Amino acid sequence: MIEVGVVGAAGRMGGEVVRSIDAADDLHLAAALDIDDALDQLEAAGVEVAIDFTSPDAVMSTLRYCIGQGIHVVVGTTGFDEARLDEVRAMLEEHPGVGVVIAPNFALGAVLLMRFAREAAPYFESVEVIEMHHPDKLDAPSGTAMHTAESIAAARRHAGVASSPDATGRMLEGARGADVSGVRVHSVRVRGHVAHEEVLLGNPGEILTLRHDSLDRESFMPGVLLAVRAVGARPGLTVGLEALLAR
Amino acid sequence: MIEVGVVGAAGRMGGEVVRSIDAADDLHLAAALDIDDALDQLEAAGVEVAIDFTSPDAVMSTLRYCIGQGIHVVVGTTGFDEARLDEVRAMLEEHPGVGVVIAPNFALGAVLLMRFAREAAPYFESVEVIEMHHPDKLDAPSGTAMHTAESIAAARRHAGVASSPDATGRMLEGARGADVSGVRVHSVRVRGHVAHEEVLLGNPGEILTLRHDSLDRESFMPGVLLAVRAVGARPGLTVGLEALLAR
Amino acid sequence: MIEVGVVGAAGRMGGEVVRSIDAADDLHLAAALDIDDALDQLEAAGVEVAIDFTSPDAVMSTLRYCIGQGIHVVVGTTGFDEARLDEVRAMLEEHPGVGVVIAPNFALGAVLLMRFAREAAPYFESVEVIEMHHPDKLDAPSGTAMHTAESIAAARRHAGVASSPDATGRMLEGARGADVSGVRVHSVRVRGHVAHEEVLLGNPGEILTLRHDSLDRESFMPGVLLAVRAVGARPGLTVGLEALLAR
Amino acid sequence: MIEVGVVGAAGRMGGEVVRSIDAADDLHLAAALDIDDALDQLEAAGVEVAIDFTSPDAVMSTLRYCIGQGIHVVVGTTGFDEARLDEVRAMLEEHPGVGVVIAPNFALGAVLLMRFAREAAPYFESVEVIEMHHPDKLDAPSGTAMHTAESIAAARRHAGVASSPDATGRMLEGARGADVSGVRVHSVRVRGHVAHEEVLLGNPGEILTLRHDSLDRESFMPGVLLAVRAVGARPGLTVGLEALLAR
Numbered sequence: 001m002i003e004v005g006v007v008g009a010a011g012r013m014g015g016e017v018v019r020s021i022d023a024a025d026d027l028h029l030a031a032a033l034d035i036d037d038a039l040d041q042l043e044a045a046g047v048e049v050a051i052d053f054t055s056p057d058a059v060m061s062t063l064r065y066c067i068g069q070g071i072h073v074v075v076g077t078t079g080f081d082e083a084r085l086d087e088v089r090a091m092l093e094e095h096p097g098v099g100v101v102i103a104p105n106f107a108l109g110a111v112l113l114m115r116f117a118r119e120a121a122p123y124f125e126s127v128e129v130i131e132m133h134h135p136d137k138l139d140a141p142s143g144t145a146m147h148t149a150e151s152i153a154a155a156r157r158h159a160g161v162a163s164s165p166d167a168t169g170r171m172l173e174g175a176r177g178a179d180v181s182g183v184r185v186h187s188v189r190v191r192g193h194v195a196h197e198e199v200l201l202g203n204p205g206e207i208l209t210l211r212h213d214s215l216d217r218e219s220f221m222p223g224v225l226l227a228v229r230a231v232g233a234r235p236g237l238t239v240g241l242e243a244l245l246a247r
Numbered sequence: 248m249i250e251v252g253v254v255g256a257a258g259r260m261g262g263e264v265v266r267s268i269d270a271a272d273d274l275h276l277a278a279a280l281d282i283d284d285a286l287d288q289l290e291a292a293g294v295e296v297a298i299d300f301t302s303p304d305a306v307m308s309t310l311r312y313c314i315g316q317g318i319h320v321v322v323g324t325t326g327f328d329e330a331r332l333d334e335v336r337a338m339l340e341e342h343p344g345v346g347v348v349i350a351p352n353f354a355l356g357a358v359l360l361m362r363f364a365r366e367a368a369p370y371f372e373s374v375e376v377i378e379m380h381h382p383d384k385l386d387a388p389s390g391t392a393m394h395t396a397e398s399i400a401a402a403r404r405h406a407g408v409a410s411s412p413d414a415t416g417r418m419l420e421g422a423r424g425a426d427v428s429g430v431r432v433h434s435v436r437v438r439g440h441v442a443h444e445e446v447l448l449g450n451p452g453e454i455l456t457l458r459h460d461s462l463d464r465e466s467f468m469p470g471v472l473l474a475v476r477a478v479g480a481r482p483g484l485t486v487g488l489e490a491l492l493a494r
Numbered sequence: 495m496i497e498v499g500v501v502g503a504a505g506r507m508g509g510e511v512v513r514s515i516d517a518a519d520d521l522h523l524a525a526a527l528d529i530d531d532a533l534d535q536l537e538a539a540g541v542e543v544a545i546d547f548t549s550p551d552a553v554m555s556t557l558r559y560c561i562g563q564g565i566h567v568v569v570g571t572t573g574f575d576e577a578r579l580d581e582v583r584a585m586l587e588e589h590p591g592v593g594v595v596i597a598p599n600f601a602l603g604a605v606l607l608m609r610f611a612r613e614a615a616p617y618f619e620s621v622e623v624i625e626m627h628h629p630d631k632l633d634a635p636s637g638t639a640m641h642t643a644e645s646i647a648a649a650r651r652h653a654g655v656a657s658s659p660d661a662t663g664r665m666l667e668g669a670r671g672a673d674v675s676g677v678r679v680h681s682v683r684v685r686g687h688v689a690h691e692e693v694l695l696g697n698p699g700e701i702l703t704l705r706h707d708s709l710d711r712e713s714f715m716p717g718v719l720l721a722v723r724a725v726g727a728r729p730g731l732t733v734g735l736e737a738l739l740a741r
Numbered sequence: 742m743i744e745v746g747v748v749g750a751a752g753r754m755g756g757e758v759v760r761s762i763d764a765a766d767d768l769h770l771a772a773a774l775d776i777d778d779a780l781d782q783l784e785a786a787g788v789e790v791a792i793d794f795t796s797p798d799a800v801m802s803t804l805r806y807c808i809g810q811g812i813h814v815v816v817g818t819t820g821f822d823e824a825r826l827d828e829v830r831a832m833l834e835e836h837p838g839v840g841v842v843i844a845p846n847f848a849l850g851a852v853l854l855m856r857f858a859r860e861a862a863p864y865f866e867s868v869e870v871i872e873m874h875h876p877d878k879l880d881a882p883s884g885t886a887m888h889t890a891e892s893i894a895a896a897r898r899h900a901g902v903a904s905s906p907d908a909t910g911r912m913l914e915g916a917r918g919a920d921v922s923g924v925r926v927h928s929v930r931v932r933g934h935v936a937h938e939e940v941l942l943g944n945p946g947e948i949l950t951l952r953h954d955s956l957d958r959e960s961f962m963p964g965v966l967l968a969v970r971a972v973g974a975r976p977g978l979t980v981g982l983e984a985l986l987a988r
Binding site: 180 | 373374411423426434436453
């Protein structure tokens with residue numbers, strides 16, 4: 001039984017996490033803190049792993065406190081750039097036994113899609129990405145699709161594979177999508193969609209399609225629990241859920 | 248048993264048509280002419296319905312000859328604009344019993360997709376079109392997708408439906424596809440694809456998807472045979488296969 | 495402005511309906527009754543169209559009361575067999591100006607899918623149905639898929655079309671799905687699915703796919719509003735939303 | 742430049758292989774043998790890698806001859822069971838520098854699909870397989886789908902994951918597909934399909950879909966060329982293309 005503490009338990013994601021911990025046989029919810037609660041309740045409650053779903057402003061305090069107390073941390077809060085990650089690495093240097101997992105995306109399907117797309121990309125002549133979201137989304141392409149396309153492009157460059165062929169001569173502006181490092185990305189915005197991503201890989205006579213449909217934030221929970229169970233055995237900083245997935 | 252003559256029987260489509268007529272129990276292949284053969288063989292062979300898959304240069308002669316002889320005609324040859332259609336109508340005025348069917352697309356699935364998309368379009372908040380082809384294709388979007396999008400746009404205008412919502416603020420150029428009369432069209436080019444079209448229609452909480460995959464020109468044959476069987480009972484000019492489909 | 499009353503306003507569907515009426519510019523929520531409230535509040539509030547999402551036990555009283563008062567009714571409550579429909583028809587005979595719409599499914603996409611499947615079915619050599627739901631569903635195939643398959647089968651019989659070809663010789667039990675009036679139906683149960691239906695229609699060289707994804711009961715609202723707006727102009731009983739959709 | 746010999750060059754697959762070797766800059770077609778031609782032409786032509794697409798009867802002679810001459814072999818011929826593989830291993834023991842690659846499926850997309858399905862399977866609550874083929878196919882499920890399902894089942898057993906949940910109580914016979922080691926497999930047979938496989942993996946709120954569409958045997962060529970280029974550096978027996986794919 002792992003003793004778990006949730007920081008940001010009153011938020012939407014935090015509340016979902018609390019319910020998931022409660023439902024897991026091998027995890028015990030020892031503490032559930034709102035974003036303003038005193039962090040030393042974690043120590044008092046015997047927490048072994050803390051989960052932070054707060055805000056970019058609050059998360060660094062959680063990390064500093066927990067690492068100092070020898071409490072492992074799983075972080076779902078966003079806003080980590082290289083400078084912030086370096087700060088966390090510095091904190092961990094003085095506490096070599098502590099593990100921290102920081103993941104921008106806890107949906108296992110999304111993480112696996114990106115890994116599979118990167119692994120398959122060098123073996124196909126063509127690769128394109130289609131992402132589909134509700135029409136209230138502000139950015140196009142989505143951040144996930146940008147990241148997927150860049151990851152595909154890097155894998156192909158690394159393997160010395162040529163760009164996807166494209167004989168388009170007469171084109172209506174925009175028809176062929178956005179060019180992300182040489183990979184075409186199409187952003188569909190249709191009411192009824194939530195968040196969906198599709199990678200199409202093609203060779204003569206065959207197509208491999210990888211698709212992820214994300215319908216609800218409860219899809220993050222299996223990934224959060226996986227990280228909670230794994231973090232104790234991974235001292236130091238782990239960025240991204242992928243490193244925790246077996247092959 | 249209908250006596251059928253094929254003009255352009257040595258071409259790729261013509262050859263396919265000859266095989267299909269041979270395989271149909273209710274049709275008899277009375278004449279198979281190459282593009283340069285004398286058309287009066289049709290009369291001599293007792294042809295009731297002629298099928299023309301030749302070239303924009305040759306097809307008008309076939310039409311003039313057949314209409315004059317009282318032979319019905321099914322035309323798969325491309326290149327008919329309004330001026331040409333008017334020419335055919337004028338020919339038919341003097342032979343009111345003769346039927347002519349001119350169809351730009353004999354794939355039943357493609358014709359039905361377009362009809363269904365047009366009928367469904369007014370009932371959904373959002374509509375977008377994705378078309379997928381092999382990367383040797385020169386134009387983007389495809390002619391079929393352009394036609395589908397325009398048909399959807401007209402149906403929505405007619406019903407007084409607003410444009411599909413789109414909150415996109417930050418966009419990488421091209422990400423949201425081409426704007427065809429207010430309908431977004433995305434052109435995917437991946438090796439392994441042949442010719443595919445998808446229409447996505449969305450309301451809060453639901454998506455209706457219409458998709459057509461065209462893999463081989465043999466897909467035109469059921470539509471050609473349908474026209475051959477129907478043309479005798481439809482005096483005058485019929486443009487498009489849709490008018491022949493029951494509801 | 496149409497004056498609308500909701501019966502069963504405290505239920506899940508009823509609550510959703512109340513919100514939708516509130517959001518519509520041309521409809522006014524004049525009364526919102528819980529399942530046990532006195533129906534004569536409808537009359538007092540000047541309701542022109544009542545919407546009933548209650549239970550098979552309660553709905554007949556709503557119908558009797560409203561028809562007697564000259565109030566049109568839109569019914570989303572389930573449980574109507576032919577005997578019950580006859581009862582409603584008898585009530586309406588004495589009040590020929592009143593309209594009643596009873597619909598088993600208000601999702602426009604689902605209704606259109608069924609119509610399109612039925613219309614397309616005679617033109618294709620093969621037709622099969624795949625339905626996908628969450629794994630807590632008790633019945634397989636789903637009622638909607640059963641209804642779709644039967645409707646396809648009837649359309650093909652009516653058009654004199656042969657059964658879909660199937661050369662299967664060596665089969666693991668169940669692999670080819672359930673046989674519903676000669677149409678194969680496959681029931682997929684995967685966590686993360688909500689309610690999805692796909693109809694595959696195939697000819698040599700082409701496939702037409704019709705798919706409906708239903709993610710949330712809010713998808714019923716456009717259909718409910720459509721019925722509320724149309725019922726006043728349709729005296730007598732209308733069963734199913736399809737009759738209200740223009741062609 | 743690798744000197745390549747094709748055995749079975751007059752067959753359908755062999756002919757396709759010949760064309761692919763001709764088109765590759767780094768491979769030279771030194772010999773193209775029909776199934777009855779004398780194998781010592783391979784030696785005479787300086788062949789370094791032989792490709793065998795013959796028949797279960799002929800392939801063992803090719804292997805014996807080539808291994809004896811120090812020629813590497815890529816085998817696409819079917820019919821290898823464990824006894825036959827042991828025979829090949831025995832031949833190779835005496836010629837430790839020779840490499841043999843025997844692959845049941847050279848479509849890279851199919852091989853990657855199976856690998857990804859196996860790797861993802863332990864992370865999802867539900868997994869099901871849908872395979873779609875033309876209706877002239879004799880067996881259901883397809884061999885590939887059987888293999889995929891068994892591979893998924895083994896991966897889940899190995900990881901200690903429970904069976905996919907299924908609350909089905911009322912079922913029409915066959916609706917839930919075939920049970921392959923606890924994984925449900927659905928076999929769709931629709932005219933217009935060629936060979937398609939889809940693996941659906943689901944968790945609460947998310948679905949990961951892996952799909953492979955195989956339209957033409959030319960899809961095997963990239964895999965054959967990959968094996969030809971790799972076999973010289975892999976002494977001994979390699980079964981399956983997967984071992985040749987980098988991660």
